[in-house]
Amino acid sequence: MSSPAVRRSRLVAGHMMSTRPNKTSEDLVLFESKSAVRVYSLNRPAKHNALNAEMLDLLRNKIMEWNKSDLCGTIVGRGVGKSFCAGGDVLTVVENAKASSRQRNHQAIQFFKDEFDLDYLLASMNKPYVVVMHGNTMGGGVGLSLPAQFRIATETTVYAMPETKIGYYPDVGASYYLSRLDGELGTFIGLTGDSIRGRSVFEAGIATHYIPEARLPALLERLSTLENPTLEVVNNAIEELSLEYQADETTPTLASEVRIAIDSVFRHNTVEEIFADLETNTSHASPVVQEWAKKTLAALNERSPTSLTVSLEAIRRGKNLKLEEALNMELQLSFLFCRNRSPDFTTGVQAVLGKDRKKGRPAWKPSTIAEVDREKVIADFFHVEKNFPTVKVPMEDISSTPRNPMRYALPTEEEIRAVVAGSATSGGSTSVTLPELVARFQERTNGKYGVKEKVEEVVARQCQVVDNNDGNFVWLKWRPKKLDEVSA
DSSP states (O other), rough: OOOOOHHHHHHHHHOOOOOOOOOEEEEOOEEEEEETTEEEEEGGGGGTTBBOHHHHHHHHHHHHHHHHHOOOOEEEEEESSSSBBBOOOOHHHHHHHHHHHHHHHHHHHHHHHHHHHHHHHHHHHHSSSEEEOOOOETTHHHHTTTTEEEEOOOOTOOEEEEEEOOOOOOOHHHHGGGGGTTTTHHHHHHHHHOOOTTTHHHTTTTSSSSSOGGGHHHHHHHHOOSOOOOOOHHHHHHTOOOOOOOOOOOOOOSSSHHHHHHHTTTTTTHHHHHHHHHHHTTTOOHHOOOOHHHHHHHHHSSOOOOHHHHHHHHHHHHHOOOOHHHHHHHHHHHHHHTTTTTTHHHHHHHHHTTOOSSSSSOSSSSSSSOOOOOHHHHHHHHHHOTTTOOOOOGGGGGSSSOOOOOOTOOOOOOHHHHTTOOOSOOOOOOOOOHHHHHHHHHHHSSOOOTHHHHHHHHHHEEEEEESSSSOOOOOEEEEEOOOOOOOO
């Protein structure tokens, strides 16, 4: 048999022509069948494929049909144009929510119900699901992509959850997914709305693979040849076209002192403490951390204080919830935002996206974190209301086995820590060297590209070396948390 590298070269060379659907179609979502592959292509490029109610309905019906079909092997999601999906049509949602018509009020609320139902369906369907996260992948696009077992970042990927910029909060399952990223990376992304680009989306565990856009036609062709594929078979097919680190590429872009600062600053459970730590870090010994702290503090000061409070609480709660439970929690939050529990959603959307949008900070109420009554906000948004709607998918259409979103991603920091600490079931000896650690994870992942770089980055940030003084071995030891971090 030929090696993965040889097969990869043949695939790339043989399929350089794009197989994207006709961009002139007026259909909001295009659906294609090619052998065993079924492809949906979001086709609203002028709006960066932002989701509206009609698109949600089209997608739900087709996904349910494909999930039941014996002829469907793999489902692939992508977007026409420069973006996969830049979010949802929140301007229409806000306009409906503030309208005097009861019917329009219902349409605003129903949008989120339909969106979350679709996200839950995608996360629990029985078919292998692949999403190409090219270009802008934000908000609603995150909801479509993170449920996939296979999430492909490209050189054009721009990932973000920018909801706090519009007086809202990271939804579509973000409380579940962001809380499961390494350290406090998800908290940082969710509160600031900062974007992550290209290979960094893969390094962070948001994407499971990194493939250049030029290789995507070859990937679709390869997937179309797989009949009744298992998840492992699909993973191997994608891995064949993944791009290894190039000679001119740097090490993981989310590494370094800033990555350490993110975990330290965003570990807190109140926004006030995060602000205070950022203020302290503006005088950090490292100029790089100083600059990051000043930039992040300025960004958070632009965000809705109420939204920051709701977002942080949701992410903290989401870590201990199942996906269905997290989506139900978020569905309540979204309904309450539509019911004007906070005026900031309407204020933010109109200021950022409306016809009379203005530059500068929206007129948030309350205006500062110091003015926010945290306990009241939590009581207003997180108490469970009676007879509240929940996400719902016909039981025959979903798998009973919970899906691990990190199964085919790079090893998580927690998995690496478990082996270093000797607590992993396959960890063996309680002492391990860096080469041994890298080798173990390369074996676990069948030589997945990026594993070596990820393990080395985590070790450099989280481990200390212990020399046994015999000149032969240098062991790794996980650094204990500082006392202030343990008590936080």
